Each structure stands twice: as structure tokens, then as C-alpha cells.
Amino acid sequence: MNFDFALILVLVTFATGLAWLADKIFFEKPRLQMIAAAEQSAGGVLPEEVKEKIEALPWWADFSKSMFPVLAIVLIVRSFVIEPFQIPSGSMLPTLKIGDFILVNKFHYGLRLPVVNTKFVSLNSPERGDVVVFKFPKDTKVNYIKRVVGVPGDVITYKDKMIYVNGEVQIQTLLAKLPPRSPETMLYREQLGAAEHEIYTDIYAPNLSGEWTVPEGKYFVMGDNRDNSNDSRFWGFVPDELLVGKAFAVWMHWPELFSIPDLTAIRSIK
Structure with missing residues (x-):
């Protein structure tokens, strides 16, 4: 079976980039608002471990944020260089x-x-x-x-x-x-x-x-x-x-x- 690696690379790069963008647009602001509300409720700065737990990205967003830059560089080098x-x-x-x-x-x-x-x-x-x-x-x-x-x-x-x-x-x-x-x-x-x-x-x-x-x-x-x-x-x-x-x-x-x-x-x- 012949796999079109170029097509797969383009699709995976697009998918991870889209997922990262979706997190930035739709989910990052609610997380920041949640931290602000928790700090206000606690009457001060939250403990670092609590803040990190609230800030933690969902697995798909974390994976996309990590992989998209790498895949984008590979795609550019492989396609044009x-x-x-x-x-x-x-x-x-x-x-x-x-x-x-x-x-x-x-x-x-x-x-x-x-x-x-x-x-x-x-x-x-x-x-x-x-x-x-x-x-x-x-x-x-x-x-x-x-x-x-x-x-x-x-x-x-x-x-x-x-x-x-x-x-x-x-x-x-x-x-x-x-x-x-x-x-x-x-x-x-x-x-x-x-x-x-x-x-x-x-x-x-x-x-x-x-x-x-x-x-x-x-x-x-x-x-x-x-x-x-x-x-x-x-x-x-x-x-x-x-x-x-x-x-x-x-x-x-x-x-x-x-x-x-x-x-x-x-x-x-x-």
C-alpha cells in the first residue's frame, strides 16, 4: 500500500494548528477568568499548585501546542527546502x-x-x-x-x-x-x-x-x-x-x- 506522506503531514499539521487556535480563542479566556474568580474568592493570590491545576490545558490542546510548531517546520523544510x-x-x-x-x-x-x-x-x-x-x-x-x-x-x-x-x-x-x-x-x-x-x-x-x-x-x-x-x-x-x-x-x-x-x-x- 502506498501512503501519501505529504498529504498526511499537511493534514496532521493543519489539525494540530486548528486545535491550538481553537483553544486560544474559545478556552484560554475562560481559564483566565476562572483563575481571577478563584483569587477573588480566596481573597488573594492562589497557591501555585492550585493555579497550575486550573491553567492546565486539556490533553488535546497541550499535544497540539507542542506538536504544531515542530510539524510546521518539518512541513516547510520538506516541501520547500x-x-x-x-x-x-x-x-x-x-x-x-x-x-x-x-x-x-x-x-x-x-x-x-x-x-x-x-x-x-x-x-x-x-x-x-x-x-x-x-x-x-x-x-x-x-x-x-x-x-x-x-x-x-x-x-x-x-x-x-x-x-x-x-x-x-x-x-x-x-x-x-x-x-x-x-x-x-x-x-x-x-x-x-x-x-x-x-x-x-x-x-x-x-x-x-x-x-x-x-x-x-x-x-x-x-x-x-x-x-x-x-x-x-x-x-x-x-x-x-x-x-x-x-x-x-x-x-x-x-x-x-x-x-x-x-x-x-x-x-x-x-
């Missing part, structure tokens, strides 16, 4: 490993309202080579991470496991054959526009080919594990409105629940 994600698959190997915990810049491509994802401030546009998180066009409850290969107006050709952008081949430099004695995977350094990164190709995987013209407002994305990635070659383009943000760092590697988190895996994402 940085959001963490965990890598669930090997489609971005060797750049990102299964179990990597990454940080995503939520404001790099503009500010969007939480849940509805409507952009209200435009900033940068995705560039070739950017590693982006986006909502999967076929199921927007699922987040995907891939590398931007084509921007609006580009003609992308994929042939013999090479990328051509507007007819220009993107250079690949062989780094290693893995494993060396009986290779199955080729490790390349690829130049994609101004971005340089590493990719895998599978020696025994079939050669796919195709050509795509990227429409306005959409992007063509691919995984760095080229023969093991479900990407734009199979399901099409990523609309701008489904972009979540730009991935910029790995802050931890934790592949299994009962394994030890590896904080030495901290690195920037290229």
Missing part, C-alpha cells in the same frame, strides 16, 4: 546504490505547493546531466530517480548503447570490464553535455534503438544502469509538473534493516 529519499533499486548504478539515502533540493527547479505540486515560483530548469526525482507518470504515488538526457526541443537518439543529442554523439570512455576475467558489465565514463558521470552497460543485453523529440514542458530521462532501467525509452517523457527536485548528495548507505548504517558513504551526486 530539502527532502530525503532512499534508493530502492539498481537502475542508477554505479552512481547510486540500493540502500543509499539521498538529499533532494526541492527549490532548485522552483517552489511548489505540497500535495498538489503546483509551481508558484519558477527558478531553474533541468539541464542535461541533472539527477532528478520525479513522480512516475504512470503512477504519481511512486517516486522515480533518473538522469536528464533530453530537455525540451532536443532530438534524442539511442543506438548501439550510445546517446546522440541533436545528432551529436555523447562520448563514452571505457574504464573497466567487470569482472575482469569474465566480463559481463562495462563501466564507462560518459560526457552528457557539461556533465560527466559513470554508467553501466550489460554485454549480453540486446541493443535497443529509438529516436524521440522532447516536447515543450517535458524531459527525457534515463538510468545510469542503461540495460537495467525502466525509463523514458519505455514509457515516455516526464512532465515538468511531476518534478520533485534535484538530487545533490548521498548522506548515508543502509541497505538492510538489520545492517549497520554506513555514514562514510557521504558524497555529492554527479
Whole structure:
């Protein structure tokens, strides 16, 4: 079952804020009046323990008062600044490993309202080579991470496991054959526009080919594990409105629940 965490966070933040506000408007004044009446009846200042008992908030108001500021800060940071994600698959190997915990810049491509994802401030546009998180066009409850290969107006050709952008081949430099004695995977350094990164190709995987013209407002994305990635070659383009943000760092590697988190895996994402 997929839970919409953003929606749950918005609803809980709204509920606690509303409860706190309701207490301030409807219940705080009667409490103060009760203290004043008790002091007048006692002919002076009430003992501190009696005053604290009268001033005590109901459990729901106390909980809301404590949690609302925390939830509001989390909501703001997660919606507009940085959001963490965990890598669930090997489609971005060797750049990102299964179990990597990454940080995503939520404001790099503009500010969007939480849940509805409507952009209200435009900033940068995705560039070739950017590693982006986006909502999967076929199921927007699922987040995907891939590398931007084509921007609006580009003609992308994929042939013999090479990328051509507007007819220009993107250079690949062989780094290693893995494993060396009986290779199955080729490790390349690829130049994609101004971005340089590493990719895998599978020696025994079939050669796919195709050509795509990227429409306005959409992007063509691919995984760095080229023969093991479900990407734009199979399901099409990523609309701008489904972009979540730009991935910029790995802050931890934790592949299994009962394994030890590896904080030495901290690195920037290229």
C-alpha cells in the first residue's frame, strides 16, 4: 500500500494548528477568568499548585501546542527546502546504490505547493546531466530517480548503447570490464553535455534503438544502469509538473534493516 506522506503531514499539521487556535480563542479566556474568580474568592493570590491545576490545558490542546510548531517546520523544510529519499533499486548504478539515502533540493527547479505540486515560483530548469526525482507518470504515488538526457526541443537518439543529442554523439570512455576475467558489465565514463558521470552497460543485453523529440514542458530521462532501467525509452517523457527536485548528495548507505548504517558513504551526486 502506498501512503501519501505529504498529504498526511499537511493534514496532521493543519489539525494540530486548528486545535491550538481553537483553544486560544474559545478556552484560554475562560481559564483566565476562572483563575481571577478563584483569587477573588480566596481573597488573594492562589497557591501555585492550585493555579497550575486550573491553567492546565486539556490533553488535546497541550499535544497540539507542542506538536504544531515542530510539524510546521518539518512541513516547510520538506516541501520547500530539502527532502530525503532512499534508493530502492539498481537502475542508477554505479552512481547510486540500493540502500543509499539521498538529499533532494526541492527549490532548485522552483517552489511548489505540497500535495498538489503546483509551481508558484519558477527558478531553474533541468539541464542535461541533472539527477532528478520525479513522480512516475504512470503512477504519481511512486517516486522515480533518473538522469536528464533530453530537455525540451532536443532530438534524442539511442543506438548501439550510445546517446546522440541533436545528432551529436555523447562520448563514452571505457574504464573497466567487470569482472575482469569474465566480463559481463562495462563501466564507462560518459560526457552528457557539461556533465560527466559513470554508467553501466550489460554485454549480453540486446541493443535497443529509438529516436524521440522532447516536447515543450517535458524531459527525457534515463538510468545510469542503461540495460537495467525502466525509463523514458519505455514509457515516455516526464512532465515538468511531476518534478520533485534535484538530487545533490548521498548522506548515508543502509541497505538492510538489520545492517549497520554506513555514514562514510557521504558524497555529492554527479
